[in-house]
Amino acid sequence: MKHLRFLYIACLVLLPLTGYAADEGYYGYPLTGSYEATILGTPVDMIPELPAKIPTRQLVLDVIPDRIRPPIFFYDEGLRCTFAYQDKKAPLVFLIAGAGGSDRGTKLLTVMKALHQAGFHVITLPSPTNSNFIVSASGSRVPGHLTEDAADLYRAMEAAWQKVKGDIEVSSFHLGGYSLGASHAAFVAKLDEERQIFNFRKVLLINPPVSLYNSVTRIEEMIRQIPGGSKKQGVFFNKMLSRFSQFYRSGNFVAINDDFLYSMYTNELFSHEETAGLIGLTFRISLAGIIFSSDVMTNSGYVVPKNRVLHHTDPLFDYFLVSTHLSYFDFFNEYFYPYFQSMQPGLTKQALIDSLSLQSIEGYLKSSPKFGMMTNENDFILTRAELNYLRQLFGERGKIYPRGGHLGNLEYKDNLTYIVNFFKQGGEHHEN
Amino acid sequence: MKTDNRCRAVLMLPALTLALGLTGCATTGDKPTTTEEPARHTISEFSDQRFAEVDDPWERFNRNIYRFNYYFDKYLFLPVVSSYEFVTPTVIQKRISSFYNNLGEVKNLTNSLFQLKGEELATTFGRFLTNSTIGVGGLFDPATEFGLDRHDQDFGKTLGYWGVDSGPYLVLPIVGPSSLRDAGGLAVDSGIYYGIYSAIDPFGFTDNSFPIDTGITTLGAIDTRHQQSFRYYESGYPFEYSMVRFFYHKKREIELGKPQPTD
Numbered sequence: 001m002k003h004l005r006f007l008y009i010a011c012l013v014l015l016p017l018t019g020y021a022a023d024e025g026y027y028g029y030p031l032t033g034s035y036e037a038t039i040l041g042t043p044v045d046m047i048p049e050l051p052a053k054i055p056t057r058q059l060v061l062d063v064i065p066d067r068i069r070p071p072i073f074f075y076d077e078g079l080r081c082t083f084a085y086q087d088k089k090a091p092l093v094f095l096i097a098g099a100g101g102s103d104r105g106t107k108l109l110t111v112m113k114a115l116h117q118a119g120f121h122v123i124t125l126p127s128p129t130n131s132n133f134i135v136s137a138s139g140s141r142v143p144g145h146l147t148e149d150a151a152d153l154y155r156a157m158e159a160a161w162q163k164v165k166g167d168i169e170v171s172s173f174h175l176g177g178y179s180l181g182a183s184h185a186a187f188v189a190k191l192d193e194e195r196q197i198f199n200f201r202k203v204l205l206i207n208p209p210v211s212l213y214n215s216v217t218r219i220e221e222m223i224r225q226i227p228g229g230s231k232k233q234g235v236f237f238n239k240m241l242s243r244f245s246q247f248y249r250s251g252n253f254v255a256i257n258d259d260f261l262y263s264m265y266t267n268e269l270f271s272h273e274e275t276a277g278l279i280g281l282t283f284r285i286s287l288a289g290i291i292f293s294s295d296v297m298t299n300s301g302y303v304v305p306k307n308r309v310l311h312h313t314d315p316l317f318d319y320f321l322v323s324t325h326l327s328y329f330d331f332f333n334e335y336f337y338p339y340f341q342s343m344q345p346g347l348t349k350q351a352l353i354d355s356l357s358l359q360s361i362e363g364y365l366k367s368s369p370k371f372g373m374m375t376n377e378n379d380f381i382l383t384r385a386e387l388n389y390l391r392q393l394f395g396e397r398g399k400i401y402p403r404g405g406h407l408g409n410l411e412y413k414d415n416l417t418y419i420v421n422f423f424k425q426g427g428e429h430h431e432n
Numbered sequence: 433m434k435t436d437n438r439c440r441a442v443l444m445l446p447a448l449t450l451a452l453g454l455t456g457c458a459t460t461g462d463k464p465t466t467t468e469e470p471a472r473h474t475i476s477e478f479s480d481q482r483f484a485e486v487d488d489p490w491e492r493f494n495r496n497i498y499r500f501n502y503y504f505d506k507y508l509f510l511p512v513v514s515s516y517e518f519v520t521p522t523v524i525q526k527r528i529s530s531f532y533n534n535l536g537e538v539k540n541l542t543n544s545l546f547q548l549k550g551e552e553l554a555t556t557f558g559r560f561l562t563n564s565t566i567g568v569g570g571l572f573d574p575a576t577e578f579g580l581d582r583h584d585q586d587f588g589k590t591l592g593y594w595g596v597d598s599g600p601y602l603v604l605p606i607v608g609p610s611s612l613r614d615a616g617g618l619a620v621d622s623g624i625y626y627g628i629y630s631a632i633d634p635f636g637f638t639d640n641s642f643p644i645d646t647g648i649t650t651l652g653a654i655d656t657r658h659q660q661s662f663r664y665y666e667s668g669y670p671f672e673y674s675m676v677r678f679f680y681h682k683k684r685e686i687e688l689g690k691p692q693p694t695d
Contacts, residue, residue, distance in 0.1 A: 053522055075665040102668040132668035234481035245686045254581045289669045306469040312499050313492040318475045320671045
């Protein structure tokens, strides 16, 4: 930690120089492994110091009036968004969380604070795959369909804007999202061209998947390669946990904290494949929440018996175990595709898969100057071909960092500076 | 008069808890309007080790308390904490947190002693001494700068260290996730703290020692909640209860240094 602190101070002192260094291709994000970066994120001392307290308000939006919520979701009183505001006229940025994320995810709040510090109003929205969104703001209650999710998000943004517009002055609107939230941002921007409520000036896609289905396939492969395959994830989890505990006991650690986690990384406690397995498992745990919430809301009888009314005291752990053992392909083939096929007879599986990609709106993405894209060379949700595709699609509007895995470097100072400057350009454009 | 009100508030809590518990039981008794049909995927197809699970025989009771804590936070605790954060400058908030964290060293100290951890005891004693003197009665934390790391200890950990099993998971009103063992530990730690406090009786010389003591305790509770970022049901994850249970339990077991089951 002392080394890190020293490095941080050194960075501060040399700050005026880093601008030049960046031009020469220097990039100081330290973690070289793609998986390791994804799990560990940015070392605390390399995240710029952001104000602890900024003026924020939680918005609870009644997006779908008369929505019936099952008793198990008694705590859900509307879509929760976090609103950070300025006391003067300023541009407003909507930020969309990644898969499963709430409006208060750590990374989302860091980006929110960085933008607020730079003079923006910010509203963060949960991902349409977050339970809160499924319960309170999803029209179909079946999330993961980019066009439908975009319509839900747009309605939520309008509701949020209605709620705050009397209290603040806004000069222009911007939009950003990361991971699945980046896909959502692209589709919301496209919808906005028709609806023209916000007329987004700048739209930033951070670590987007090109094809949602392909990216998830890659993550599924990461869990499939564990010993015994993904149906033995419990064995794998328990084994990893036991090694984790033994490592803690073998060293002289004060607590399970950043120092401990960093030391775990430097000691290569988990192999490359095991780290991949852990990322895959994390994805499954997140997917389990989506499957369960959607199933309860639609009463489809997928993992919860049809017509069963769950209450707040009911144990849910068996549902957790069942849902985490379902793959995205199970979900897609048995639940997701049948639903959209019933809505749209004649819809083929391939057509549905194709619609979940940036390629399906590439003409728009290519021609619109409002877009920006940032990602990493070693983001494992992209194949080499997909990375090249993004490079070609966005050209000058894209920024590709040499490392950082999937979102590992999002909170790194250079990345945050890039995000802030991207939206600032939108502001200059407005004033001219 | 003040004492009466306080007593009433204290008595209200178990009553409220009980009331919420009963309504919980009442609602679970509702009959479904239509007949159930088995789900497509059930636990019967499961052929794996169970994982991330914690022994929780009182789950229904615990889930009631979990919900009670959510309402308690929502309608009383968090509004008070927000008002405190609103009226108190951030610098002062930090000093107040340091002050209470320094008082907490008493608990760390007694428990490193109970666990016969000499080095840790010396470090904690050094911290307490440094922060109480150079740190102006605990308002600052120079000890950490000097490389004396904080070792959080409590009587639950002491019991665990000497081999007492955690026992069933338990969600305590207001306090939150715990276990049978840790709840007992909490009672012992509080007992020791108040024992020492009454023996010293720092405000005994004034006529207002009771309101001052109450004020210190109340501010301590507000500061504790202020320092915790956890909010009940905020994750939007439907299995939040189980995840919190797992992380609480596992983190403590690992930090205790007890042997972990291997496959």
